[in-house]
């Protein structure tokens with residue numbers, strides 16, 4: 001059985017007090033025993049969130065990490081630093097990192113290798129721009145992003161990868177991929193994994209959808225056979241909305 005997962009990406013939101021209030025409300029109102037739940041606060045609030053979730057089953061992710069273990073990389077944070085405060089997960093490849101910070105598939109491959117060396121689990125994001133979809137290139141773009149950053153890995157490493165399909169045109173725009181568009185792409189992604197590895201590996205890997213998931217559309221998206229949950233941006237900043245999405249399976 002594949003895991004159902006809902007992950008909240010808080011992005012560059014929440015002061016220290018806001019982060020503590022948000023995670024406290026999520027922990028106390030959580031009434032779900034099956035969905036895997038991950039929250040990704042900004043770096044400065046991450047340790048407080050680790051502490052606040054220590055007696056719960058909520059996992060904490062970084063939103064990014066550097067590929068090196070340590071060194072002269074001013075402003076950066078490494079996987080070993082994250083592990084040292086109890087963070088086991090990291091998002092990599094978010095379209096905002098690819099777009100604003102020029103993260104390429106080649107760089108992401110290095111980050112993936114580094115996170116796996118630290119025995120972290122990766123939420124690996126990818127997705128096409130609007131022009132790619134309009135020109136019918138969306139499958140090819142997604143295939144390249146996945147192949148170039150992940151397909152050098154052995155099958156056992158894929159146990160530590162959660163895939164997150166996030167069409168860039170649907171992130172923070174209020175425009176959601178239709179359930180049919182999401183299912184079509186997720187089935188394609190699973191077939192890529194099956195072709196490059198095998199059907200057992202493909203059946204095991206969780207593929208999340210991200211892009212304007214809300215309490216009102218989560219159920220319809222998650223009811224598709226190849227959509228195993230969501231990576232949630234805006235709606236993860238309100239405990240009630242986030243928990244409604246957690247319960248939308």
Ligand code: PEP
Pocket residue numbers: 009166170171172173174210211212213231232233234235
């Ligand atoms: C995201 O940033 O990963 C995301 C999906 O954002 P939103 O839900 O706000 O579209």
